[in-house]
Amino acid sequence: MKRETTMNVQAGRKILPNPKRDHIQGPLTAPFKLVEYGDYECPYCGEAYWSLQVVEERLGDELCFAFRNFPLVEVHPHAEHAAEAAEAAGAQGRFWEMHDLLYENQDALEDDDLVQYATAIGLDVPQFVRELESEAHLPRIQEDFASGVRAGVRGTPTFFVNGVRHEGDYEPDTLIAALEATVDVPARAH
Helix, strand or coil: CCCCCCCCCHHHCCECCCCCCCEEECCCCCCEEEEEEECCCCHHHHHHHHHHHHHHHHHHHHEEEEEEECCCCCCCCCHHHHHHHHHHHHHCCCHHHHHHHHHHCCCCCCHHHHHHHHHHCCCCHHHHHHHHHHCCCHHHHHHHHHHHHHCCCCCCCEEEECEEECCCCCCHHHHHHHHHHCCCCCCCCC
């Protein structure tokens, strides 16, 4: 589902990485801050995942990236369970490894697949399975989703660039230019 752009951030509230609850890559002191609301089964999020790999490579420690769950369960029946798998992996300190595997294998998000990914990244698999079965991380996913709704997220992927909703595409050059436009730094060669 392509993201819609009809709603703005409520009352000028900025959406920035929150170290108390977000999964974050890169230093909080980085000049460039990017927050994504994403869905593991969304094909557009899958495309954005590959673009973000390039953005992260180019910006390095100048980028602070946070991911928040926004599963669109009406159109992506595996998205919420995949988000639970990422959060269960996160409880064992392996969120980003699971996040990457889920996006790299979007066509394989059944329970058996999730257990294979948990095994591949060295998780305590019985704990992982117990947490999936009990929906232990569903409240966190619902909190992410609710925060997205409050911020005007209507589809995925939706990005916030240095706190402001990004209205352009998510190609690497576009995202980098949007980040650079919000901070007083010299533009870099792409």
